[in-house]
Amino acid sequence: MAIVDAYSTGGLLPAVLDQYGIECVHVRSPHPDVLLTGSPGTFVDDVRHFGDVEATASVLRRHEVTHVIAGQEAGVELADQLSAELGTPGNGMSRPTARRNKFEMALALRDAGLPHAASMVSTDVEEIIAWAEATVGYPVILKPVASSSTDNVVACSSPEQIRTVHETILNSTDRHGMPNTTVLAQEFLEGDEYFVNTVSRDGGHHTVEIWRYYKLRLPGGNIIYDYNEPLSPDDPVARELETYTHQVLDALEVRNAAGHTEVMMTARGPVLVESAARMGGGQVLEINNRCFGTNQVEMLALSVAEPEQFDRLPTTAYQLLQHHRFVHLINPLERGVIPSHEAMAAIRALPSHVFTVMRHSEGQPIARTIDVATQPGYVFLISDDPAQLLADYQKLRQIEQDHLYDNSSRP
Template identity: 25%
Template sequence: MTPTGAPRRLLMVMPYSQFVRKAAEAGFEVWAIWDPALREQEYLDEVAEHARELLLTDFSDEAGLRALIAETVRTHDIGTVLHLGAEESMPPAVAEAEALGVSPNPASAVTVLNDKAAMRALLAEHGLSVVRAESAGTVEEVAAAADRLPLPVVVKPARASGSRGVALIRDAADLEEWTDRVTEAGLAGPYLVEEYLQGPEFSVETLSADGVHHVIGITAKHTTGAPFFVETAHVHPAPLGQDERGAIHAVVIGLLDLAGYRFGPAHTEVILTPRGPRIVESQTRLGGDRIPLLIETASDYDIEAAIFRTLAGEPVEPPTPRHTASVGFFFFPAGRLESLEGLDAVRALPYVQAVHFPFSAGDELPPTTNSFTRHGYAVVDAESPAEAADRVARVRGLLRANVRDAVLAAPKGSLS
């Protein structure tokens, strides 16, 4: 749908602070909507710094969010509404924007890409990246589906992110552990139960304009593997042959075409199986885990800024990587942190582009059960994937955590 308001007036829902700054640098007047329960005041002040106005609301109140979007669009003659943040609050925001004629995407495209079960059904309907799978509304239905499908199977909440609630089910004990874990975490259905795909994993970042999808880069993903598949490192660009790269491009672009996606970033995860690439999931946002910084480090291409340049009408020009970049995540024993040595030495390394360790002495280090409970990361640049791996290993070797009352026998669902 063609936006009807002033083309340079942009309303963003849940925009990260750098998005507002980069949109303003691209020539947009920006209004921003945030839920104050999700960020501290200091961060909201950063968002407000480059916005015409920062508006606050409760994202769990869908009717209230839609009403605020409608009022802001009408009051300020907004030309475009974008939501590039977390998926949970996207459906009401995009639905309202579409109803007002100011969404660059149909709500149906955003919904089908963000919902793992809906995406899997769409692919199956068109015979693309076919994976044997069943949807399940409850944990009891998951158990029934697991009985019907050949084991092992992967089970995951259809609308969660960050590896939350993902598990490999090999037997009844795995199913019991998973059921306890998602129940305790409040990860309600629907769920997806699907065949276990084996092979190297990749993240594909795309930027779409007027329904044309441009692959900005492919990142190799390293995980803990079964049973929880928590990411341990990423390398960009992925070391792939031309045929492998072409096959991954084709399947991702095919998905975005089928979904009817028109504009903006998408982050699609793919496993390169012996039968060819199979899509794991997709989201209508940028990839997490500092993948945008990896792209910028390797290619001098700011994909965040490119979103707003594209919205302003500039053509998309995918970059050519000149270096290798990698992010390595930190994993320490769970327990009370007494001290951490080596952080200053890591920061002083000339190839370290960013380092993040959000804990101080006295804090509890949680057991790592998903992407949100890892203990930090470092981003390095290098001339090759092998050199990047060596540099990540050196960074990890420099960090020495003194953890008191560390968990000696990691509980189910955790990583030591």
Template identity: 25%
Template sequence: MRKRVLLVNGGKPEPIRILEQDPEVELLALTDHEYRYMIGAGTETVAIEDTRDLEAARKAVLRLAAGRDIDYVVAPGERGQLVAAYLRSYFGVPGTGLEVATAFTNKDAMKKALRAAGLPVADSRLITGLDRLADAGEEIGWPVVVKPVVGSGTALTFLIRSAAEAAGFLRTSDAAELGACGQALLVEKFVRMTKEYHCDGIVSGGEVAFALPSCYFDPLLGNLDRISGSYTLPEDDPDQEEILRLNARAVRALGLEDGATHLELFRTGTGFVIGEIACRPAGGGVPEAVLRHCGVDLWAEMVRVCTGGRADIRPLRTDKVTLNVMIPPEEGRVVEMTPAERFLEIPGVTRAEIRARPGDVLESPKRSTVMAALLFVELPGIDVMEDRLAQIAGAHKLVTEPV
């Protein structure tokens, strides 16, 4: 008998493909109107304005199921985690519940749980409006970072250095957009870091079944207009063991039983500080970089453990370093963009996905996963990385004109 799976789509094509091609799955899909095009014609689907609307989602799924039981609910993106947890509770479906989903998506709840478990996190305050920003900054100590308490990536995340800067920020369009985001806000102490890392893994039966640490070229905040990305840490990197230990402790602290995780953390002069951890695969090129590096498909493993399976992951051993390189967009209509063939001439570049083509209208990057091109690079070690990144920067040419 096939298992009936409800997919809460958040604009992620990979799990759709996996589930639609699985002969043992009867797939139902709940999606936002803007992502309806991603669902195959043969999949029973209901589209609503916003899948984060719990009541609208519940009613839509009742219509979609039409009296049939649902066995599992899969939410591959950040925006679907809370509604998926609510639907599991409502329909009596096993999997991540509301308390755990809230801990992984609400940054205030997350910080409190991690702090209670003795894990290193920055001091923070929850505020319900920007009129409290200056007070929170004074309590915590400047500089601070302010962002929506529920959100992903670097979207609507701003560094504020002083009370005077906070006053000026309140008069900007960025502040207006942040204030209208519909979320409470988190104000946290800015972490002065020497490096920023991420660790991507799979949890099965409450235990970390796989985890791979990587390091960003540069911290993401404040660098969205530059070529960015990350590289997998060599196995002999001195930071690897501590990152894996913190990842496992964070998973236990927040109570995830089955799913994928994406941990962000910083190294400072006094040790590591955890930024955030999500219970879904990373955005950008990270999942493909992991697959290219050691053969582990984070999307397939996430689907497996979230639909009743158990992880049996055997990563390939390798001495290589794998890079995912994200080239940012520039505002305006694209006149010229470096073709993929030019990037592929650079030693080590194995794939180049060009997302900005002549005639496309681009906006300045406001989040870390928006890009003009995505490259994957395989190198024998990090000693040649700076040279390869310099070659990529030299080959890159994006010309735009005002719209």
């Protein structure tokens, strides 16, 4: 099996596949996520792709690769191209850019007759302002067309803010180091936001987990993650989200891949925010198993190694076994530092605390949190008592406010 850009959750896949006796080849795309690069784990080969799909596919043939999977967002298009070249199980190729380009994604849903966000792209800021004022009103969302997470995603409330954000996007690169050559504008979707993680084989979709996002909109319009909580599979909202998400995957021709799909539950029903043909980030497999009885990495491995067993799984393949809150850390200071192990002791002492992930080493300077890239890390809280989760979350936020990231308060 080949994994393209096996970073983040993708880096967990080789160890799971090894349990089935499947060896992995790593393929490095030319433009991986600049925040997620690093050691990709143990592979039988580490192949650099320089733009020639046929040449890279030739190397994979020598390794007898039978599946190509995207390990991270930057690998989605290359994984599809290599699968098509090799003739291995892959996704539909009638409009492959729709799985990365958010404007093309909206058009694919439109053509499939599915609810979607009103969208337009332009390098002309005045055209975007005229479109916003004539169609969707304020606030309006501006973002790059093919980045990921909350990179330069801003809710703009005035023509002046649109001009500022439009200029910022066009003068910056996305998380894959690529210059932003145009700007995507979309209607601001009012409602509760969720994400649905899936695994698909031969066009059959299985749901691995459903979570609700809780986000904060900062004074400047930036949107950051606060915390996430899972939904029970028998929740009526979860069932509606699952049905819509599987329709989205069909519209985007996701047939053999993991999926991470973000959906806003609006007054008119579920509407896609965006969908990615890869695994969701920030996963700790032991914790997912503890809370859901399964996880997306092991499900994806099963779809490759034991396809008949995978096909026998129920469409909704998870249970909600324990209450769980995934808390994103937030630095409120203009300048701060990653706290030391000792400084984090107060968070580890919370009764429901089970695991903490820090994005950087202790003592490293960090900026004020305005997006995913500037969030210091995340914390897993698990309890049988929802009241305990709430109390510990509130205490965690108080600890952050009490100079957790302030270098002058270091012990």
